[in-house]
Amino acid sequence: MTILLFGITKDIVGAPTLSVPTSSITGKKIPKTVKELRTFLGNTYPELNKLSSLAVAVNNNYAEDDQIINSYDEIALIPPVSGG
Amino acid sequence: MTILLFGITKDIVGAPTLSVPTSSITGKKIPKTVKELRTFLGNTYPELNKLSSLAVAVNNNYAEDDQIINSYDEIALIPPVSGG
Amino acid sequence: MSRYSRQTQLKDFGPEGQQRLSEGKILVVGLGGLGLPALQYLNAMGVGTLGLMDQDVIELHNLQRQVLYTEQDLGRQKLEVVHEKLTAQNSNTHFKLYDTFLTKDNALEIINEYDLVIDATDNFPTRYLINDACVLLKKPFVYGALHSFEGHVSVFNYQNGPTYRCLYPNMPSVEEVPNCSENGVLGVIPGIIGTFQALEAIKILTGIGEVLSGKLLLFDGLSQSSTKIGFKLNPENLKLTRLQDFYEPLDCEVVPAISAADFQLVLDSKTDITLLDVRTEAEFNDRNLKEAINVPLDRLELASKHINAADKVYVLCQSGKRSEVAVKQLQIQYPNIEFFNVLGGMNQITALCP
Amino acid sequence: MSRYSRQTQLKDFGPEGQQRLSEGKILVVGLGGLGLPALQYLNAMGVGTLGLMDQDVIELHNLQRQVLYTEQDLGRQKLEVVHEKLTAQNSNTHFKLYDTFLTKDNALEIINEYDLVIDATDNFPTRYLINDACVLLKKPFVYGALHSFEGHVSVFNYQNGPTYRCLYPNMPSVEEVPNCSENGVLGVIPGIIGTFQALEAIKILTGIGEVLSGKLLLFDGLSQSSTKIGFKLNPENLKLTRLQDFYEPLDCEVVPAISAADFQLVLDSKTDITLLDVRTEAEFNDRNLKEAINVPLDRLELASKHINAADKVYVLCQSGKRSEVAVKQLQIQYPNIEFFNVLGGMNQITALCP
Structure with a gap:
């Protein structure tokens, strides 16, 4: 699962994209919903937890927390940006 | 088969896209290559024949005349444009 | 054509x-x-x-x-x-x-x-x-x-x-x-x-x-x-029916600033400082810091005689807003002097030392 | 900063x-x-x-x-x-x-x-x-x-x-x-x-x-x-080894123009016209149209005495290029007069009537 990063999430991760394992040999829990993905990412990058209004898009559409995701979905993290 | 039109081809056809039948009940020959597509379109819109340097893209890549096309390909007609 | x-x-x-x-x-x-x-x-x-x-x-x-x-x-x-x-x-x-x-x-x-x-x-x-x-x-x-x-x-x-x-x-x-x-x-x-x-x-x-x-x-x-x-x-x-009470508009032009707490430390260190208070005369007379010189924002040209010898000048007002404007204008006029806006102004200083 | x-x-x-x-x-x-x-x-x-x-x-x-x-x-x-x-x-x-x-x-x-x-x-x-x-x-x-x-x-x-x-x-x-x-x-x-x-x-x-x-x-x-x-x-x-011989650069600013053939019809109609020839004096003396007044491009200010009464002015040179430049300048100076560039200039007129 590849995740496109925008705004400050790009700076936090330090790259424009991020790979999330979709099958785990480490026994780590694999995210199945947007909500689980948020938790998963927050564990890896604690600074992401600070973002109270981080939008998540699945296949180019804004997604609610209960939306189910799977390995071939295209995901994007879109925090608000403020510069003008 | 849907064809995206750019530059003057949009003006010639009078729309931003064009549909080409992919199975013919009229017995009309269905284009199977880029070259045949050029001929097919030239018959329908004779003004397109004037364009000696009309680029054709198949699935977002520039295509030579002998490239085979089929119904699920995404095609674009891209003439040179000159304004500046 | x-x-x-x-x-x-x-x-x-x-x-x-x-x-x-x-x-x-x-x-x-x-x-x-x-x-x-x-x-x-x-x-x-x-x-x-x-x-x-x-x-x-x-x-x-x-x-x-x-x-x-x-x-x-x-x-x-x-x-x-x-x-x-x-x-x-x-x-x-x-x-x-x-x-x-x-x-x-x-x-x-x-x-x-x-x-x-x-x-x-x-x-x-x-x-x-x-x-x-x-x-x-x-x-x-x-x-x-x-x-x-x-x-x-x-x-x-x-x-x-x-x-x-x-x-x-x-x-x-x-x-x-x-x-x-x-x-x-x-x-x-x-x-x-x-x-x-x-x-x-x-x-x-x-x-x-x-x-x-x-x-x-x-x-x-x-x-x-x-x-x-x-x-x-x-x-x-x-379904909004009215605006929120508060949107705290921000001015995003960055002005060199010092927090009220840090400014308090500067004051406490008893070194000589240049401090301009850009509130009105009435506000100033009502309450002020003893180190402060009153130069109201609309008469900023009066600052010249107080700051020409300084290389560092602190600027203060009631909330930190007018002093920010003052710092911007002073920076342009005196490019060789460092100006600092005291964030939160007198309100914050009073909060620290009531 | x-x-x-x-x-x-x-x-x-x-x-x-x-x-x-x-x-x-x-x-x-x-x-x-x-x-x-x-x-x-x-x-x-x-x-x-x-x-x-x-x-x-x-x-x-x-x-x-x-x-x-x-x-x-x-x-x-x-x-x-x-x-x-x-x-x-x-x-x-x-x-x-x-x-x-x-x-x-x-x-x-x-x-x-x-x-x-x-x-x-x-x-x-x-x-x-x-x-x-x-x-x-x-x-x-x-x-x-x-x-x-x-x-x-x-x-x-x-x-x-x-x-x-x-x-x-x-x-x-x-x-x-x-x-x-x-x-x-x-x-x-x-x-x-x-x-x-x-x-x-x-x-x-x-x-x-x-x-x-x-x-x-x-x-x-x-x-x-x-x-x-x-x-x-x-x-x-x-694998280019040199430039082409010819790229015919175009000036894309549109200037009101008349084809040499249409201009010939105007001439044939024998009506009074105002025609400026902006070639040099030498070129003009070598060959010119009898209706033309010579106003070389670098002395365009001389045009004033010939065109002030006209509401329509034709401008001519050897190839149509200098006359285009002249029309642009004249348009700005005399916004109430219509100027036309004769396309192809004397070259084209000579080709039509050798």
Whole structure:
């Protein structure tokens, strides 16, 4: 699962994209919903937890927390940006 | 088969896209290559024949005349444009 | 050949499109990186009425992306300079000038006069205020925002479409997402995003093409790629009945500052300092710090005799707002002296040492 | 805070990026819709050397999209006005001015001095000339072109990548694709495409991001959508050994004109006409039309006594080129008189009536 990063999430991760394992040999829990993905990412990058209004898009559409995701979905993290 | 039109081809056809039948009940020959597509379109819109340097893209890549096309390909007609 | 012939000759625009532009009224909030390119094109193309709103003065680090300003304009009011240059560009345009920030007290009255708003601000409070005011008044607004090599664009509240709060329900805290200049931006990115905003504004006014409503455009300059994210209206967000009590408008021009607590340490160290208090004489007489010299903001020229020997000057007022303005003006006049705004002003100092 | 701090603070740009910009040399061919926004941002961002090339004067119908020009600039040389304004914007930039069209005789020598070329022209002959010269000199060039609500962008000949001829091997004929102003353009589209070009130029100079090489970007303003088409190098196109003999540079500013054949009908009708011949005295004495009054191009002020009573004036030279320049100047001086350039000039008239 590849995740496109925008705004400050790009700076936090330090790259424009991020790979999330979709099958785990480490026994780590694999995210199945947007909500689980948020938790998963927050564990890896604690600074992401600070973002109270981080939008998540699945296949180019804004997604609610209960939306189910799977390995071939295209995901994007879109925090608000403020510069003008 | 849907064809995206750019530059003057949009003006010639009078729309931003064009549909080409992919199975013919009229017995009309269905284009199977880029070259045949050029001929097919030239018959329908004779003004397109004037364009000696009309680029054709198949699935977002520039295509030579002998490239085979089929119904699920995404095609674009891209003439040179000159304004500046 | 007429002035607008190059666009009136377009079949899908025509003299009708031009007519609609000439009747159009657009408010541009913010005369910085986004507002200037948007305005240059809206004005060139013949939009009839343009509202201009900004309170900042032009600073050197603006010039890297705010292309309407020249070196000679440094220190001048953006509002005044933009008005001058746009009038020279198109004397037919009717300009309305707002020498103010957008606040909850003036937003509804001002926005109500326009067909649409271009959000060219650089801070969240004003963006949320624009959103809420536009929802209340049923006006569309064209959103643009920047981050490093990236820009976001959308049209919110267009024909009862989704709003900014449908993407981001609540304002992020200052800690969570950097505001304003804390994040840099490559100079040309606002040019791209600002012209995108002008294009959407033109489409709204004239009805040509497809307006970017319900879609967030994400432009990445490094890869020269655009992604569109679809999003839906949350009908709750149209049910606003009034503005919030508080949007805490921010002025994003960074002024060297010192926290009240740190300033207290400076005071306690008993070293000689130069401290200007820019409140009125009455306020000053009511209560003041013994180190302070009173130089009211509207008589800042009096500062000269007190600061010429100093290399470091602290500036103070009641809340930190007027002193910020004072620091900006003093910086320009005395480039070799370091000025510091005391954040929170007397209010904060009093809070620390009641 | 330094002038460029907003971009030097970007991790992927930094002071190194700024340093590379300041050492960069960019030639911008054409000071019209594309060239101006590109230049505004390249200059603001601190590109060290900018070459400016154009021979046109500013006309009213330019103002709809050529945002650097004001109403007061009408009739002035674009080159001079751009130089003035860009110098005011950034006095650190080194400007080189070329009061000429790009021709096969000057292209190699001029382009050789630059790191890259921005193709902001409005006609095919010059685009092909830029391509061929850049291939010979191994310089990249940033292509931009406009059509109605649409714009195309690519970087050609970048690190031995594909060239313009890999997309379009041969120049289209005048009949097949409209040149210049025959097609309109929505005013804001050049702002978008020109800033895209500036962005690509910055990426080439600094090495940040991914350069748009081997990809043609198609931007459609009506749907606010971008499509990228990949294309490959045809190695044959790098094997140029010299420029073509002929690129027939076109001046795209439209001047009211009459064909030689139609003009012959006017002459035959025996009505009184006012006809200025702007060739030199020697050329005029060698051969002329009996209706013509000789007013050499460099002494155009002499025209006043011959045309003040006329409402329609024909202007003639040997090939139609100098008379076109004359018509442009006369139009500005005498806005109430209609001027017509006789296309093909004496050459064409002689061909018709040998």
